Amino acid sequence: MRSVAVLAFDGMSPFHLSVPCLVLGDRLGDAQYDVQVCAEQPGRLGTNAGFGLYVEQGLAVMDRADVVILPSWDPDVEPSDRLVEAIRAAHGRGATVVGLCLGAFLVAASGIAAGREVVTHWRWADRLAARYPDLDVRADVLWSDVGDLLTSAGTAASLDCCLHLVRTHHGVEFAEQLARTIVVAPYRSGSQAQYIPVPLPPDPTDDVIERAMVWARARLDQPISLDEWAAAVALSRRTFTRQFRARTGNSGQAWLLRQRLDRARLLLETTDHPIEWIATESGFGSSAALRHHFHLLLGTTPQRHRQEFAAS
Structure with missing residues (x-):
């Protein structure tokens, strides 16, 4: 079980605080995280929602946490030296630091992200x-x-980031079960655009790109060309490509690769079939191609992934 320290502060949004508690709390009856909320000044804290919080734990919780989550911050408030040092010390001894939404301002103030992506x-x-x-x-x-630092965009993206953390620690199957329990999308790529103005179709029930996604997911073990994919929803290749990127922020092929990768990860975790069979079933065609994409996108190998997550 990993210990998690979640920072609360006076005047914060209770929704921001609830996200890591919701995702990392005991939702499947098999606790994987010990989540504790802490504050620089324990006691009663106000929120921007008109009600208060009572936090019992102080910053000492960060001293022993495996993961430190900073779920937001007020950019107009300069963090105290004490808070900054607590974040810096936790990171220095090996804790993973997660800055959600405006929590990136705290990450930046601590200095642990200098020269890095946030x-x-x-x-x-x-x-x-x-x-x-x-x-x-x-x-x-x-x-x-x-690696040792995760950051995310706005409120809903905090859910994606926390689910990614669960997926990293406990595998695809566990993360998908958790996502199903809290009724959110099991996976949105970190590379997906934050803000994409998408016009509503005349009939909101006729989402051709969603239909195209369902069609492709049912055929991940087969070669799928863009022309065939577009034709399945009666669009030209050019129109399909444009609408897919507008809908998802990614190209169709990039999205398809991620779906196949997740299928392979799930099969590695839940079956003992040979790597070659899993490569075929997930649409990679060969174990060499599967290993290439695992290394490129996940920084590991199929066999190592199986060893790490099959038991869990």
């Missing part, structure tokens, strides 16, 4: 970049994972 809400990205010019601030993606 994601925050697109409305605040310019301000963060101006205040901390040594950061590579991203405003075009949902979340970023650079």
Whole structure:
């Protein structure tokens, strides 16, 4: 079980605080995380929702946490030296630090992200970049994972980032069960655009791109060309490509690759079939292609992934 410290502060949004508690709390009857909420000044805290919180734990919780989550912050408030040092010390002894939404401002203030990629809400990205010019601030993606530091965009993207953390620790199957329990999408790529103005179709029930996704997911073990995919929903290749990117922020082929990768990960975790069979069933065609994409996108091998997650 991993210990998790979640920072609360006076005047925060209770929704921001609830996201990591919801995702990492005991939702499947088999607790994987010990989640504790802490504050610089324990006791009663106000919120921006008109009601208060009572937090019992102080920053000492961070001293022993495996994961430290900073679910938001007020950019107009300069964090105290004590808080900054607690974050820096936790990271220095090996804790993973997660800055959700405006929590990126706390991450930046601690200095642990200097010279590295940080994601925050697109409305605040310019301000963060101006205040901390040594950061590579991203405003075009949902979340970023650079190993010991995760950051995410706005409120809903915090859910995606926390689910990614669960997927990293416990595998695809566990994360998908959890996503189903809390009724959210099991996977939105960190590279997906934060803000995409998508016009509603005349008939909102006729989402051709959603139909195209369902069609492709049912055929992941087969070669799927763009022309065939577009024809399945009666669109030209050019129109399909444009609408798919507008709908998802990704190209069709990039989305398809991620779906196949997740299928392979799930089969590795839940079956003992040979790697070659899993490569075929997930649409990679050969174990060499599967290993190539695992290494490129996940930084590991299919066999190592199986060894790490099959038991869990």
